[in-house]
Amino acid sequence: MNLDDQKNLLSKYSFEEKQAQSKREEKILPPLPDIEKYGKVVTRFAPNPDCVLHLGSARAIILSHDYARMYSGKFILRFEDTDPRLKKASLPFYDSIKEDLKWLKCEWDEEYIQSDRLPIYYEYAKKLIEVEGAYVCTCKSEVFKRLLMEKSPCPCRSLSIKENLERFDMMLDGTFSEGQAVLRIKTDLNHPNPAVRDWPALRIVDTRKHPHPRVGSKYRVWPLYNFSAGLDDHLMGVTHIIRGKEHFTNMVRQKYMYSYLGWDYPTAIHYGRLKIEGGVLSKSKIMQGIAKGLYSGFDDPRLATFKALRKRGILPETIRQIIYEVNIKPVDATISWSTLYSLNKKILDPLAPRYFVVFNPIILAIKGFDTERQIVLRKHPNIESMGYRRFRLVPENGILKVYISRNDLELIRKFDVFRLMGLVNLTEFDLKFSYAEAKVHSFDIETAKKLNAPLIHWVPVMECIKVQMVTSDGCLIEGFGELGLADEPVDSIVQLEREGFARIDSKQDNIVKLYFSTK
RNA sequence: GCUCCGGUGGUGUAGUCCGGUCAAGCAUGUCGGCCUUUCGAGCCGUAGAUCCCGGGUUCAAAUCCCGGCCGGAGCACCA
Numbered sequence: 001m002n003l004d005d006q007k008n009l010l011s012k013y014s015f016e017e018k019q020a021q022s023k024r025e026e027k028i029l030p031p032l033p034d035i036e037k038y039g040k041v042v043t044r045f046a047p048n049p050d051c052v053l054h055l056g057s058a059r060a061i062i063l064s065h066d067y068a069r070m071y072s073g074k075f076i077l078r079f080e081d082t083d084p085r086l087k088k089a090s091l092p093f094y095d096s097i098k099e100d101l102k103w104l105k106c107e108w109d110e111e112y113i114q115s116d117r118l119p120i121y122y123e124y125a126k127k128l129i130e131v132e133g134a135y136v137c138t139c140k141s142e143v144f145k146r147l148l149m150e151k152s153p154c155p156c157r158s159l160s161i162k163e164n165l166e167r168f169d170m171m172l173d174g175t176f177s178e179g180q181a182v183l184r185i186k187t188d189l190n191h192p193n194p195a196v197r198d199w200p201a202l203r204i205v206d207t208r209k210h211p212h213p214r215v216g217s218k219y220r221v222w223p224l225y226n227f228s229a230g231l232d233d234h235l236m237g238v239t240h241i242i243r244g245k246e247h248f249t250n251m252v253r254q255k256y257m258y259s260y261l262g263w264d265y266p267t268a269i270h271y272g273r274l275k276i277e278g279g280v281l282s283k284s285k286i287m288q289g290i291a292k293g294l295y296s297g298f299d300d301p302r303l304a305t306f307k308a309l310r311k312r313g314i315l316p317e318t319i320r321q322i323i324y325e326v327n328i329k330p331v332d333a334t335i336s337w338s339t340l341y342s343l344n345k346k347i348l349d350p351l352a353p354r355y356f357v358v359f360n361p362i363i364l365a366i367k368g369f370d371t372e373r374q375i376v377l378r379k380h381p382n383i384e385s386m387g388y389r390r391f392r393l394v395p396e397n398g399i400l401k402v403y404i405s406r407n408d409l410e411l412i413r414k415f416d417v418f419r420l421m422g423l424v425n426l427t428e429f430d431l432k433f434s435y436a437e438a439k440v441h442s443f444d445i446e447t448a449k450k451l452n453a454p455l456i457h458w459v460p461v462m463e464c465i466k467v468q469m470v471t472s473d474g475c476l477i478e479g480f481g482e483l484g485l486a487d488e489p490v491d492s493i494v495q496l497e498r499e500g501f502a503r504i505d506s507k508q509d510n511i512v513k514l515y516f517s518t519k
Numbered sequence: 520g521c522u523c524c525g526g527u528g529g530u531g532u533a534g535u536c537c538g539g540u541c542a543a544g545c546a547u548g549u550c551g552g553c554c555u556u557u558c559g560a561g562c563c564g565u566a567g568a569u570c571c572c573g574g575g576u577u578c579a580a581a582u583c584c585c586g587g588c589c590g591g592a593g594c595a596c597c598a
Binding site: 046047048050080082083085086087137141178179181182191192193194195196200202203204205222224225226229244245246247248249250252270272273277322325326327329330331332333334335336338339340341342343345346348349350352354356377381382419421422423445448449455457495496497498499500501518519 | 521522523524525526529530531532546547548555556557558559560561590591592593594595596597598
């Protein structure tokens, strides 16, 4: 082996070694605790259908679903629509939540709607009264609150089982009206956290005034979160609850109920909030903003809803990677758009065909373009099988007209020669009042390279299509794109050369509408 | 105020349970270079962290203990 051979071998070896090292490690979920305790893992996602889903729910959804799949378990979707008054559900959201889950590739195995289950909750309410774990309290809430802070019981707490049962029936039959009675779960009145002391389980809602979107005014006694969710988690066999840390004390409260019923509390995992720089992630801000006309809709690009992310060409795989990366820590995480985009681009780049689109267009008249030319460009620089883009360029009286972007004017003026990508090298650039002129210098790329000419994208005036694009701040910009763009199906993501990635949102009236994704 | 939970480069995260191999890894972002008929992708390199602070235990602490500071969550007849 001579020296050259050795060098070769060495460089080859170290190259491969480096490649192997730099290969991105596929993030995997850490093991779920307590799996040995349960025969089969059961998780659930339990949204209130009072708004569309946003990035803040992504942790709960993806972790719950993926852990269920990882352990060949079961993933349940449960709609928690038990507040007909303040956080009232609305019919369209049941469907939109399901759409978002499907888009995220989180198919559920079972589906429940709590507003269908009121009789079950009533049954357990009675059971809890019978084991003296619950009582019907008719105290004014200020009075009760004061007693609570003093760690002293309210008069209703010592009522007999029989009296409580009667009172509960009076809640159900309408003798008590809204605000007059509430079923409470007995806890330790000395519990250091006043928030857990004798928490309310069921209350009365005047559903003639506040009809429920699904069951109207059929029921007047409605469960509160801890009661219905707590019961359902056991009843549905949930083994692992994955939810936000705001629910931490809810677990403490629910455990009292579980002990009366002789149940074991599932393994609960609490994660912190997931935010994104500048992204609007509050249900009330989303709802109010749309009502006020501040946002164009649930898919407004400034919102961090799944609908908006999807519209911008963010892939569900990207969101999943982010979730895997931030994991299940109880700390809040603010992820940056650049991280999101970078992950997205890595997935997108080998998939997205390339096209020319010129925004802020100006006509460029090319002089000295004497003969008709056909040019063929690849849709993807490295993936030939993706196909080709063909242009037929027919000059008129030795002049060819193309659109270029005003944004490139400054760049062009810095050089004597510039090149229209794939087409021609130009010189003697001259900006007239409403158009620009330039003269053919040469055609081959080698000359352009030699002269260090900047590369400009372009669109032929004779063969082009109108393009509108919604930018990330919600503005609409217009321009012209090459004809082939119109052949790409709606929803596909393309790369506009030198501009960035964009998703085709619609095609109508000879206009292609795009949503900008990422540079 | 009370009750919990946390604090690792700009951001996110690994390591913390079972102290040494961590003068701290990875990703993203920054800056520079290479490559490329894209300002994309890829490749190479660079800079950036007294591991919140103080004390203690120890031969040895990002890791254990105590105190402090800062941040978050909860304290609804909401979910």
